[in-house]
Amino acid sequence: xxxxxxxxxxxxxxxxxxxxxxxxxxxxxxxxxxxxxxxxxxxxxxxxxxxxxxxxxxxxxxxxxxxxxxxxxxxxxxxxxxxxxxxxxxxxxxxxxxxxxxxxxxxxxxxxxxxxxxxxxxxxxxxxxxxxxxxxxxxxxxxxxxxxxxxxxxxxxxxxxxxxxxxxxxxxxxxxxxxxxxxxxxxxxxxxxxxxxxxxxxxxxxxxxxxxxxxxxxxxxxxxxxxxxxxxxxxxxxxxxxxxxxxxxxxxxxxxxxxxxxxxxxxxxxxxxxxxxxxxxxxxxxxxxxxxxxxxxxxxxxxxxxxxxxxxxxxxxxxxxxxxxxxxxxxxxxxxxxxxxxxxxxxxxxxxxxxxxxxxxxxxxxxxxxxxxxxxxxxxxxxxxxxxxxxxxxxxxxxxxxxxxxxxxxxxxxxxxxxxxxxxxxxxxxxx
Amino acid sequence: xxxxxxxxxxxxxxxxxxxxxxxxxxxxxxxxxxxxxxxxxxxxxxxxxxxxxxxxxxxxxxxxxxxxxxxxxxxxxxxxxxxxxxxxxxxxxxxxxxxxxxxxxxxxxxxxxxxxxxxxxxxxxxxxxxxxxxxxxxxxxxxxxxxxxxxxxxxxxxxxxxxxxxxxxxxxxxxxxxxxxxxxxxxxxxxxxxxxxxxxxxxxxxxxxxxxxxxxxxxxxxxxxxxxxxxxxxxxxxxxxxxxxxxxxxxxxxxxxxxxxxxxxxxxxxxxxxxxxxxxxxxxxxxxxxxxxxxxxxxxxxxxxxxxxxxxxxxxxxxxxxxxxxxxxxxxxxxxxxxxxxxxxxxxxxxxxxxxxxxxxxxxxxxxxxxxxxxxxxxxxxxxxxxxxxxxxxxxxxxxxxxxxxxxxxxxxxxxxxxxxxxxxxxxxxxx
Numbered sequence: 074x075x076x077x078x079x080x081x082x083x084x085x086x087x088x089x090x091x092x093x094x095x096x097x098x099x100x101x102x103x104x105x106x107x108x109x110x111x112x113x114x115x116x117x118x119x120x121x122x123x124x125x126x127x128x129x130x131x132x133x134x135x136x137x138x139x140x141x142x143x144x145x146x147x148x149x150x151x152x153x154x155x156x157x158x159x160x161x162x163x164x165x166x167x168x169x170x171x172x173x174x175x176x177x178x179x180x181x182x183x184x185x186x187x188x189x190x191x192x193x194x195x196x197x198x199x200x201x202x203x204x205x206x207x208x209x210x211x212x213x214x215x216x217x218x219x220x221x222x223x224x225x226x227x228x229x230x231x232x233x234x235x236x237x238x239x240x241x242x243x244x245x246x247x248x249x250x251x252x253x254x255x256x257x258x259x260x261x262x263x264x265x266x267x268x269x270x271x272x273x274x275x276x277x278x279x280x281x282x283x284x285x286x287x288x289x290x291x292x293x294x295x296x297x298x299x300x301x302x303x304x305x306x307x308x309x310x311x312x313x314x315x316x317x318x319x320x321x322x323x324x325x326x327x328x329x330x331x332x333x334x335x336x337x338x339x340x341x342x343x344x345x346x347x348x349x350x351x352x353x354x355x356x357x358x359x360x361x362x363x364x365x366x367x368x369x370x371x372x373x374x375x376x377x378x379x380x381x382x383x384x385x386x387x388x389x390x391x392x393x394x395x396x397x398x399x400x401x402x403x404x405x406x407x408x409x410x411x412x413x414x415x416x417x418x419x420x421x422x423x424x425x426x427x428x429x430x431x432x433x434x435x436x437x438x439x440x441x442x443x444x445x446x447x448x449x450x451x452x453x454x455x456x457x458x459x460x461x462x463x464x465x466x467x468x469x470x471x472x473x474x475x476x477x478x479x480x481x482x483x484x485x486x487x488x489x490x491x492x493x494x495x496x497x498x499x500x501x502x503x504x505x
Numbered sequence: 506x507x508x509x510x511x512x513x514x515x516x517x518x519x520x521x522x523x524x525x526x527x528x529x530x531x532x533x534x535x536x537x538x539x540x541x542x543x544x545x546x547x548x549x550x551x552x553x554x555x556x557x558x559x560x561x562x563x564x565x566x567x568x569x570x571x572x573x574x575x576x577x578x579x580x581x582x583x584x585x586x587x588x589x590x591x592x593x594x595x596x597x598x599x600x601x602x603x604x605x606x607x608x609x610x611x612x613x614x615x616x617x618x619x620x621x622x623x624x625x626x627x628x629x630x631x632x633x634x635x636x637x638x639x640x641x642x643x644x645x646x647x648x649x650x651x652x653x654x655x656x657x658x659x660x661x662x663x664x665x666x667x668x669x670x671x672x673x674x675x676x677x678x679x680x681x682x683x684x685x686x687x688x689x690x691x692x693x694x695x696x697x698x699x700x701x702x703x704x705x706x707x708x709x710x711x712x713x714x715x716x717x718x719x720x721x722x723x724x725x726x727x728x729x730x731x732x733x734x735x736x737x738x739x740x741x742x743x744x745x746x747x748x749x750x751x752x753x754x755x756x757x758x759x760x761x762x763x764x765x766x767x768x769x770x771x772x773x774x775x776x777x778x779x780x781x782x783x784x785x786x787x788x789x790x791x792x793x794x795x796x797x798x799x800x801x802x803x804x805x806x807x808x809x810x811x812x813x814x815x816x817x818x819x820x821x822x823x824x825x826x827x828x829x830x831x832x833x834x835x836x837x838x839x840x841x842x843x844x845x846x847x848x849x850x851x852x853x854x855x856x857x858x859x860x861x862x863x864x865x866x867x868x869x870x871x872x873x874x875x876x877x878x879x880x881x882x883x884x885x886x887x888x889x890x891x892x893x894x895x896x897x898x899x900x901x902x903x904x905x906x907x908x909x910x911x912x913x914x915x916x917x918x919x920x921x922x923x924x925x926x927x928x929x930x931x932x933x934x935x936x937x
Contacts, residue, residue, distance in 0.1 A: 118651060118927045135567040137924040144699035145921070154701050157655040157927070174659055209929050219550060223589040227606055267576035269586050472915050472923050479911070483904050489577070491904050492569040495550045495589070497641050498930065 085110045085152075088411055089170055089179040091160050091347070093120050093143050096185035096379035096400030098469075103408030105150045108415050109180070114172060116159045118142055121208060122468050124397065125477070127248055129211040130337075131255035132219065132263075132490045136208045138477050141470040160186070162350050165372045181374050181411045184351075184361075185404065188342035188380035188395060191358065198319035202336040205248060209498055214337055216495045218256065221335055222264065223495075225271045232332075238276040239333040241324055243316050244340030245282035246290065247435040250299055252337065253280040253308045254438035261307075262439075262488045278308045279333075281326055283315035283340070288443070290394060291433050295443040298452040302437040316340075342395065344381040356383030357392075365425030367407050373422075376410075378403035386428045393428045397467075402428060436460045439485065517542045517584075520843055521602055521611040523592050523779070525552050525575045528811035528832030529617035530901075535840030537582045540847050541612070546604060548591045550574055553640065554900050556829065557909070559680055561643040562769075563687035564651065564695075564922045568640045570909050573902040592618070594782050597804045613806050613843045616783075616793075617836065620774035620812035620827060623790065630751035634768040637680060641930055646769055648927045650688065653767055654696065655927075657703045664764075670708040671765040673756055675748050676772030677714035678722065679867040682731055684769060685712040685740045686870035693739075694871075694920045710740045711765075713758055715747035715772070720875070722826060723865050727875040730884040734869040748772075774827065776813040788815030790827075797857030799839050805854075808842075810835035818860045825860045829899075834860060868892045871917065 086109045090097045093115040104111045119140040128134040147153040158172035163182070170177045190204030203210050218240070225237035240256050242249045260276035267273075280287070280303065286296035287303065287310060303310050311326065318325040323332040343358040353369055356362045360383035361369060367382060369375045379400030384393045393399045406426045413421040434456065436442040442456035461481065468474050480491055518541045522529045525547040536543045551572040560566040579585040590604035595614065602609045622636030635642050650672070657669035672688050674681045692708035699705075712719070712735065718728035719735065719742060735742050743758065750757040755764040775790040785801055788794045792815035793801060799814060801807045811832030816825045825831045838858045845853040866888065868874040874888035893913065900906050912923050 118655065118925070135569045135924075136928070137567045137926055140926055142699065142925045144696075145925070148699050155699075156659065157652070158659075208926070220589070223550065227588065227590075264576075267574065267580050267587075472919075472921065475911065475915075476908075476923070479907070483907075487904075489904065491908070492567075493550070493574045493577070494569055494572055494640070496568070 086180040086415060087112060087178065088181040088183065089114065089177055090183045090185065091115075091163075091170065092185035092187055092345075092379075093117075094123070094185060094187050094379060094400060095397045096187075096404040097183065098143075098146065098404070099401045100183045100185065100378065100404035100408045101147060101153055102150070103405045104412055105152065107152065107408075107412045109152060109411075111150070111153045112156060112177065112179075113143060113147065113153060114156045114158050114160055114170065114177070115143060116157070117208075118144070118157050120146060120469060122473075123206070124247075125464060125468070126205055126208075126211050127252040127255060129208065129492070130205055130214040130218070130252060131259055132215050132493045133255065133484060134477060134480055135492045136212065138473055138480065139468065140208065141473060146469060160347060163347070163375070165351060165353075165369065165375055168374065179374070182376065183404070183407055183411075184347065184375065184377045184381060185379045185400065186345035186347040186381050188358075189345055190338055191341040191343040192338070193341070195319070198338065201321050202243060202319045202324075202338040204338040205252070206342075212496060213498045215492070216498060218259075218335055219493060219495045222260075222268065222271070222273055224334075225273075226268050234271065235277075236322065236332040237334060238271070238273070239323075239331065240276065240278045240335045240337075241331060241333045242278070242280050242337050242339055243319075243324070244338065245280050245284075245287040245310070245312075246339060246341075247288065249280055249282075249339035250287055250303065250435050250437060252339065253278050253303065254306055254436070254441065257306050257308050258438050259490065263490050264493075279331060280308055280310045281314050281316055281324070282310070282312050285313055287312070288435055291435070291443065291445055292450060294450055295433075295445055295452075298450075299435060299437055299443050302441040302443075302452065306438055306441070342380060348377065348381045358383070358395075366410060366422040367403055367426050368422075376407040378407055384426065387425065388427055393426070396433075398431050399428055402426075434460050434463065518612040518847060519544060519610065520613040520615065521546065521609055522615045522617065523547075523595075523602065524617035524619055524777075524811075525549075526555070526617060526619050526811060526832060527829045528619075528836040529615065530575075530578065530836070531833045532615050532617065532810065532836035532840045533579060533585055534582070535837045536844055537584065539584065539840075539844045541584060541843070543582070543585045544588060544609065544611075545575060545579065545585060546588045546590050546592055546602065546609070547575060548589070549640075550576070550589050552578060552901060554905075555638070556679075556896060557900070558637055558640075558643050559684040559687060561640065561924070562637055562646040562650070562684060563691055564647050564925045565687065565916060566909060566912055567924045568644065570905055570912065571900065572640065573905060578901060592779060595779070595807070597783060597785075597801065597807055600806065611806070614808065615836070615839055615843075616779065616807065616809045616813060617811045617832065618777035618779040618813050620790075621777055622770055623773040623775040624770070625773070627751070630770065633753050634675060634751045634756075634770040636770045637684070638774075644928060644930045646767075647924070648930060650691075650767055651925060651927045654692075654700065654703070654705055656766075657705075658700050666703065667709075668754065668764040669766060670703070670705070671763065672708065672710045672767045672769075673763060673765045674710070674712050674769050674771055675751075675756070676770065677712050677716075677719035677742070677744075678771060678773075679720060681712055681714070681771035682719055682735065682867050682869060684771065685710050685735065686738055686868070686873065689738050689740050690870050691922065695922050711763060712740055712742045713746050713748055713756070714742070714744050717745055719744070720867055723867070723875065723877055724882060726882055727865075727877055727884075731867060731869055731875050734873040734875075734884065738870050738873070774812060780809065780813045789824075790815070798842060798854040799835055799858050800854075808839040810839060816858065819857065820859055825858070828865075830863050831860055834858075866892045866895065
């Protein structure tokens, strides 16, 4: 059995962590002194800094700038091991994880598989409106976006040209808002002088939101501020406008047909399919309804954290939001329980998980952002600088920090972007 | 007709340049004051610095570091236009280029389509042993290479593990030599501490060459020096060893079967298929036998330059080599003829093309390289510094120079590489 190969008969208890996003990575790190083998399984060989993935899609950053090999991150953590594999199922009763590279037994399990795009029952929309969760999707979106300007340059028919220059983003959460601003800035500030026929500044960027405001998770003041910033950039924002159809050549929204070959889906996420495979009760978005200690009810050795978990914080009465800091806090919390119990100290579970909101932010473009820190809310240049400082700080790896910072300085000074490549990429996956 | 769309009725003569490698790009730039519309057609939206592509394949650089959008390079050249299209055929009699985006008429034509990998009649080897001409191939090779270390880490069977850790490069020209050194250094200097089970330093890198020496285009002294450097790195070099078969799990060479899942083809090139489609006599490697002025015999308005042209330099009696500097010099030369004739000055053709050898160099690894400048030949640290200085200088774009230089410094100081991503990529193209 391959599980034994991995254990190498160390005889130590084994903690298996599935998924190395923020939740999985911070759980692994918090277990660095644990008396256990910590096995991190991910289908990618890198930890991806998803908050900046939209900058890959908009040609500002290269994928390697926001990705770091998991092995490199954990190279000095002697009790950590890394396995590149796709987890196919979990056998909670037998305490085993079934992967495409073999079956692995565990003493403790931390499931942090993350989220996939939610098409709300319309999976057929995915082929026309890819989401932006993976590197491959971001480079696909980038290539399609850049190719549209090329098509517009060659197109003589004004209506067809206008369609090539129309970019539709469905969903005005942080990713949608940031991507809309980044595409508009690309068209207005970066590429106009590269084209001879077409005026790329005429490109339309349409941000469609079913709800009543942009950035619905933030305070209404921040939403209003971001909306003003988006409109100042000439992004067309349509609120209270649910999309009723997505087609190869556009969308239908509020009875109107908008023509576009670049529809991008940022309308919401649901838990990765692994959550549903557990056979336990699921909450909204297919998330596992975990106990107060993030464990799977009836299986105290198995935890689910991050986007794949559904938990009502008893102090606030609200669900823990599916954001990086939620995953990270849950990762540290369950690592604390595991570490303590491995040392024979029980009782750490009675104090259930409590989410602390460290603040929220989103950027709309150069010198434009909104920030919330507790009751403090502000926008503009200061917010933008705070946004940049935080993202550089949280980004993992010295080289990546340097690369991103220098790319940003370069873009700011020269109005250029460093990754304007149209490449043949694998098409977006068929489904989650 | 789409050709007319592109011309926009400017009434000016039109020079069409097919392919924006070194030859096409330097021809376009040398025509910057020409009284003509200069239309550059390429199937990629970027100029690729192929000499560093092996560093993408070996995880040191990101594709965007060595690629620059053609539009950006030519943005200030007012008479230049760029078209993203695949050229399917040329009608020399009617002076038209047929592309997948329409047909374009020309007054002058510069064909610089470059080369494709030459499997010497064994196209079926391509699927197992991809070459390294395009970004997509380099990222495919990188992903396969990195995945092999992952497979080795999970593999219990020693023979299978050894096969995962065997990397075979067929062809010891500059690309083969540089790639062999880069893979060996990756295995020995960069990643050993990232793995817990496998000792990546035990990886075998085998460089197979049918001829009698490595770097056959250089002086025998340089070949001997590079061979010593390769052996000092523990690269296994097999000379006089033609590969007789390439299979999914290895190669057959000199009656011996070598097991490997990473065979890379750098054994030679031939002209891009566009050359054969012209219906004119072809020389070695399917290259167009051009006249002394690089024109297609019988078609003085059509030139072929670079890797797709076959020309014996009358002064040296040798064929112009298929290297960057040959393409670049030919590009400038034909641009001079075209520019003069557009100004009504004939006679520039009588002085045929003459190739000037500016020197040759190749690097084998950190502090290891060989350089030839006329009769001067040297190796070691000084050669390595010269190699780096030249490549940084010739690289196009300030941002790319900065990115490559800082990546090299980073690698040198920290023994790391910045682009260790395994990504799903489009499989290598079926054929040329």
